[in-house]
Each structure stands twice: as C-alpha cells, then as structure tokens.
Amino acid sequence: MKPTRRGHALIVLVLAGGLVGFAFGARALNAVIVSGGVGLVAGAVQLARAGEPELERRAPEPGHEGDSTTVEIDIESPVPCRVVDRVGEGLTALEEPVVETSGDGQLAYTVALERRGERRLGRATVVTTDSFGLFAREDVHPVETTVDVYPAVFGITGTLGTEQLGERPERGAFDRVREYQPGDPLRNVHWTSSAKSPDGLVVAEYTADQDDLVRLAAVSTGGTAAADRMATATASVALMFLDAGVPVALAISDGILPAQTGREHRRELLRLLTRTTGGELPAQTKRSADVLVQATERSVEIHDGRRSHTFQDLTVEASG
C-alpha cells in the first residue's frame, strides 16, 4: 500500500500545515490538519481492511486472423479499483483495456486477432484505492486466459472443389428436408423444395456414406511462415468441404483427426491448425490422402491426386 500522488500531496499539506501551525500559531490550520489526518487514516484503514478484488475472466470467443473478439472480466471489489489487462503477442487491444469501478464492475474491450496461435490474455494489474484515492495497492491478478486465433481462411471455389465433389455426384442418398438454420451451407439448400415450402428455405440432408469423405493431409517445410501458409490453405480447403457437408479427415504432423462433420469437428480441426508448427508426414499417409497440402516458405501447392494447384490460383480464381 502506497500513497498516491493525491495522497502524497495531502500528507505534505498536513505535515506542512502542522509545522507552520506549531511555528506560528494554530489559526484555522486545525481544520486542515485534523480533517486531512482523518482522511489519511480512514483511507489507509479502508484499504488495509479490504481484501483483494475478485476477477473472473469469461472465455473469449475464438476467431480467425483479422477478426476481433470481446474480452470480458467481471470484477468484484469491496473498494474502488482500476483494472488494466494485458494482451499477449499476436493480439492488439482496439480499446484501452482499462476500467475503473467504485466496487463491482466489468472490464470489456475488443482485441484484434492478428496472428494465428493460442494467444495469451493477462495477467491483469489491479490497483485498489480507498474511497478518496489517497492510497493505492497494486496487485497482479494471477488468472490469465487464452484465446484461439484460427488461421485465416479464404474462400475456394476453384476447380479443386468442383472436381473433387463432382466425382461424387451421388453423395449418399437423399434422406429428408428440414428448415434452414443459420450456418447451413447454401450448397445444401434444396431449391426445388424451398420454392414449394411456405416456411422459406429448406435444406436437404443426406444419409451418411462411408466412402463420402475427404482425407486431407498437410505438410510444411521451413519455418513458421511455411506453417502459417500450410494452416491457412488447409483450413480453407477443409472448411470448403465441411461447408459442403463432406466429412473431412485431417492428418498433420501435430496430430490426426478422423473424418467427421459438425460444429465440434470444425472447432477441433481449427484448434489443431491454430497450434500447428508444421512438419512432415510419413510417405504412406501422404499417398493415401485425397488432397495433400504442401507448403514451403514461398508457396503452397495442393494436390488432389491428379493435378497440382497453387493455393493462390485457387483463391485468385475464387475472388475473380
């Protein structure tokens, strides 16, 4: 516990007032000295008695490189406090990560997700003060959290997708239709049924087909830049298939995911690609892959069994 600038000023005022008073007579200095003294004592006691504030971090929503997310910390404090959060490498706070509360409160700010990876938030510095801000105590709150910055994803509407899917026109038997829900790929919308339905868009669902999956393997040679390229390209390709309802199995040097669809699978796949540091795979795995992503520091090549594309070609085409 230390006096703040304000506290120092008051201490000096009380001491100087006392000196002048003793030297030249009390006058009305009593009012200043006594009140100031009471203020200082009250402030010190209040702060000394107050326990440390409790901070509770809410897990921030992950997002892709270039997105932003909200960081929230709930604060429970018996005394006024100022909470300053720290954002780790690869993140940039878009607002001052600072809040001052008189007691309970919340710190909420937005961070830009800049670099792929598991990024750190915290530790927050907590400065508690008494009600008049005369004394302050600085603690570093031990709780920190992380936020996943997924690799950037580019839309792929190039030949890779159509050919790959085109080879499997009979992707399982048509099972039933259901109402459209946000998040369903537009590809799955059953337009003919939708036209007849009074409820708007209708989505077709297919029975799962064992053969109907894509085995995706990705390797990189080189440093982080190669790993980044690999992660971005792999994520883009994987999400394209998943959007189309095609289960994707992924093999990278950091781990293997069995073929699946669904939200959970997507998340796991992105988590894996978020953390990957790149590397080689056994030749066997590479050979059995339907699609192989090969990244170097310079470029990314995608083989779909017959042909090689550069990742740039696929995406440039997409944007064109």
Added chain:
Amino acid sequence: MSTGDRLPFLTVGPDRVLSIAGIAVLLGTALSVLLHVADVAGDPQALLLVILGALVASTLLARYVSAPVAALVAGGLIVVGANWYFLTLPEGIGVLSRVDVLLRDSLALLSGLSVLQITNAGAWALAITPGPVFLTWYLAIRGRYVLSTVVAGSLLTVFVLTGDAETMTALFGVVGAGTAVGFGDLARRDGSLGEADIVVVVLAAMVAATLTVGVIPAGAGHTFEFTGPSTVEASLTSTDDQIEMQGAISLSPAVRFTVVSDAPDNWVVKTYDRYTGDGWIRTGGTRAYGGSLSPPAGRTRTIEQSFRVESPVGTMPAAWRPTEVSRGAAGTVVTEQGTLDPRGSFDAGDSYAVTSENLISSDQALRTAGRDYPARIRERYLQLPASTPRRVAERTDRLTSTTDTPFDTATVIERWLRNNKQYSLDVDRPSGNTADAFLFEMGAGYCTYYATTMVVMLRTQGIPARLAVGYTSGELVDDNRYVVRGLNSHAWVQVYFPDEGWVRFDPTPPDPRRAEEQSRLREPGEVDATPDVAGTNGTTTGTPGTVTGAGSNGTSVAGSPPAPTPTTNASDPFDTPAAGDGGGPGLPSPDRVALGLLLLAGGVAGLRRVGVTTRVYRELWIRRPPDGPPSHQVTGAYERAEYLQAARTRDRRTGETVRQYLDAVDADDRLRRLGELYERARYAGRASRSDAAEAIDLLGQQVGGRFRG
C-alpha cells in the same frame, strides 16, 4: 483517458451534482474571505460582479475552450489583475520596492499576516479573484474535480495561513473539497451513489474530529505563541498588527515597565486604522528609526521619559507623540502611524528613553480646527466595513445632532459611552459587527469595546479616528516614577484634527476600570512589586485638551465592585473563546445546522454500511399493517408473514410457488391460510374486505408469535 474529451456536463447525475456542489462550497468559503476583505476595505458589490462575471464566463467557455487555453485565460486574468492592483498603489511606491514588499509579504503570510494588512486590500481582492474563480469553475464544469479542488483549495489555504479564514470556514472548505474529490471519483468511474456511504462517513468523521479534537488544542496551538490573548494586555499589545475582539478576559498584574517621566500620560504601543467589523488591523509598513521624528502641528509640551523593562516584552510604549529615541534606539523601527516598535523584544533590565511632544491645544483651538482633512488621512481613517449596519450611523446622527464641530461630536460620543455602558471584563464576544453589537445589544464591555465603538461612530460622522492601544500611566511610586503592569493595558481613541494632530479621547469610564485594576492588585499572591495604592492618581485618563471630570484618584472607588474574574492565577485565565465560535446561546447558526446534518448523514451512512438501516426498515415495515384496497392488504400481509418465516427458515426460491415453499418449510396452519388468501388475491384477483381483515389478523398473530417465541 478516453473520457477526457467527452463533456461530462451533458450527463448530469447525482454524483456530478454533489461534486460540483462540493466545489461550490469550497470556492464559496474562499470567496467569503475575499468578500469580507472587500467589505472591510473595498467595494463588495464590485467584487460580487467580478465573481459573477468569472462564473458566467467559465460556464460558457467550458463548452468551447480546451484546458490549456483556459489555463492561459486564468493566467492572463491574474497578470492583468496584478498589474491593475499595482496601478492602484500610491505613487510613492516604486516598482522595485513593490516587488520587495510583495516578497516580504509573501513570507509574512506564513506567519499569519492578514490579507487586510495589505495596502489597498479591497483592490487586491478584486485583482486576485477572477483568475482562480474562472479556473476553478471551468475545471468543475469540465468534470476535472480534483484539479478544480486544488485550485480553489490553494486559494483557501492562503487564507488559512493568513489567518483570515476561521476554523469553521476552513472546515467547510475541507468538507467541500472532500465532497468534490470523493464524489468526483464516483462520477469519473460512473459509480452509483450506493458506493458513496464511505465518502459521507469519512467526511462526517472529519467534521467530528475537527470539532472535538480541533477545538481543544486551540490552547495547544497558542502555547507556541508569545501570549495567549486571554488578558486585556495580550489581546491589545501583542506584537501582531491585528487585534481580534475577545470575550471574557482577565487582567495580569505582572510588572512590565518602570517609567521615569516628567508627566503622566498614556503610553502608546500601537495604533490601528482598519476596522474589520470584529477586530482591528494596522496597515502600512515600518521604517528604521533614523533620528528625530516630526512633532504634531499644534501646540505641544515636551515629555522626557525613561523606560526600564521589567519583564520581556515585544513592544516599545511611549507618550504620544514620540519625536526622539535618545537611548536604546538600536533596531527601533517607526510605523507609518508614528508609533515605535523594537523590532524584536526587550529583556528584563533593558531600557530606553524617549522624548515626546504632547499636544496641549486648547479646546477652542480644536473646535476651530475645521474639517479640512488631508487626502491620506481621509483615505485611511474614515474606512468602515460596507456591512456596518445603518443604525450605527443613525444612532450617532441623533446623538450628535446638536453638535457643530468634530471636537464637540467626539466629546458627546465619549461622554455618552461613558454614561450609558457598564464596564465589565466578563462579556460574551458578540457575533457580527462589534460596534453595532456594543451599541445596541450589549450592556457592558471593556476598553476595546468602548474605543472601537467610538471610532466607528466618529467615522460615520466623517471624522477621522483610530484605535490606540498601550498602557495607562501606571502606579505612581515616587516623584516621577510609574510602575506599569499588565493590568494597565488599555485601548482608547485618537481623533485627527487638521493642523493640530491626533488627540486622545477615552470613552471607557475611568473609575470602574481603575477599580477593576485595584481589586486585581489586591488579590493575594498577585503583587510582585510593593503596592502603593495610595498614590495611583497617576492613572489619569484625562485627554489633553478635554476635561474628563473623572476623579483622578482610583483609591476612592477601589474595592467596591466585585472582581468579575474568578481566576486567581494569572497563567490560567479564562478560556479563550473558541475560534469561529461566534454564537452564544440561542438558535444554532446555519453553518452549525449544516455540519450537524452532515454528521447525521455520516451516522446514517455508517449504520447503512453495517446493515442496520435495512434491518430497522424491515422491523418498521413488519409492524406497519398494509393498507390500500383489500387485495393489497392481503398480499402485503402475506409478504410480511413470509419475511418472518424466511428469517426463521429460508427464503422462497425464485420459481418456487407459495404452496411448495410453505410445504418445504413446514409452515403452520395460520401461515398456510394466509398463503391461500394470498394466492387467491394474487392470481385469481379475488379479495374481499373480510379476507383482508382475516389476513391482517393472521399477520398480527405471526408478528406476536415471533416475539413470544
């Protein structure tokens, strides 16, 4: 902070209102001192206009002008004000000596030089006011409460140091500052007022501590002063250039001087020109004694005096008017008024010799002196606080309606005061204007009251007059030797007559005063010099040129009046009146009421902090039967009964129905019945008068049962 550019006055919450109110109180206390200065020595109306102007300007500019610009504006106002003030100073003062005076005065501030002692204090007040007022209010409006408090607080601190702000004033300032800072922080943090109770509790504690701890050491503070102003002597002849009116007071028998003099006279210590309403200030500087001083213009006789100092003093009394210090002149300074000052203090055994030219003009000469007063006399010795009640002048007008000359006017006033007021050392210090109080409210007083009132009355008639303090001639112990004691200290009046000089008038009735002195002298153990009371005819208070008519022997009346002071020990006299305590018995003053309310609020906030108020509220709520339409009564009765039940067992959870809850806590039949009535009233909307009566009855049983169990 990102909020720096947002203008907080656009959103006004209670915290902001309270912060700004705090600033207003703090600024108001500082301004009250300045207004007092303007009242005594200037134009309070003009100062009010200046304050108003600064407030309006800062309120408007706060919307458009950034903080650095505002600081420049305030700085500009101060520079312009200072220059204007220097222009108003008399021609004789050169720029260098002005700076010199400024520095010297700034240092003197520390030791309590009153702002009122500044030359042209009224102009000074006008000059320094706008800058700080502008900046304070600008910052307050902009939501920079702490900075605003610093600016206004600095101004108040100056007045605390100069002694112009009394304890009560300072206390209000401190409370204002605390409010502004405490609630300002809440406003900045957008906190709710629910967090404010600590601020209120601490503020109340500050007030309570200052009022209790602070008042007792009024003595403690004084122990570091030369003399506590508890004796007439101390209050009158301190080395300060100011006199504050005191309440009850005692006389000290300690011997101060032995004087060998050609003739008895009052020994003048100092004269005071500026009347503050509740005291006196001597303005103007001093210069080193450099040879002989000019005598009065009128006819004079020479008095040679030799003073031997018997106990340490910081004064240098002499018969009026000293023209030469023939011995012990080293270090002596002369005030602008013509009195001597040792500039330091004498020890016992020191001595000095003074030659004085005593004015002995005839009454006739003084009658014909006319009213052609020089400007320097008019400017300085006709001053009265603007707030002096009109009735003082009106009463004096009536008293003196038959007189034609200033001399006759002075004589009439002198006689009237002697004949119509009782002499007493045991008086309560009046609040407000001393002269007005003595004239209209008080029946008795001592020399300071008499003399003050007479000066004020004379000034209302356009007659220049001032307060003189010092000692009466003392006890004649030898042919021409006088023993001067503390109890001989006295205050009287000097009136100016053109082409003559300052003439002494003494409105204090001489006999009761001497009797008081004698009775004090006769108290056992009090006399440290051989008393020779028979020879005290030297203590004449006859003024030259006027016939006092009073008997010049104090022995004839000595002993008859009772000693008014119960104290028997000179070192333990009456308590000094508490600083700032203007009120005697009667209605509490508004400031006391305000502080009382703050203490009350602090108490309540403290109780609330520990949860007492909620409990008290609940207890009252339970005991007050619900009213309104029957359905309200039924629901109210059930809510109270459920509260009692919950206190014994547990609260009803959200989502839990009344029935589930009553089952869960195993409620008794009466409560179940009440629950039924409640559900019907609440959900079916049915409640008859008899239902309501039954519900109230059931509640009554619950409440009663609670206290039985």
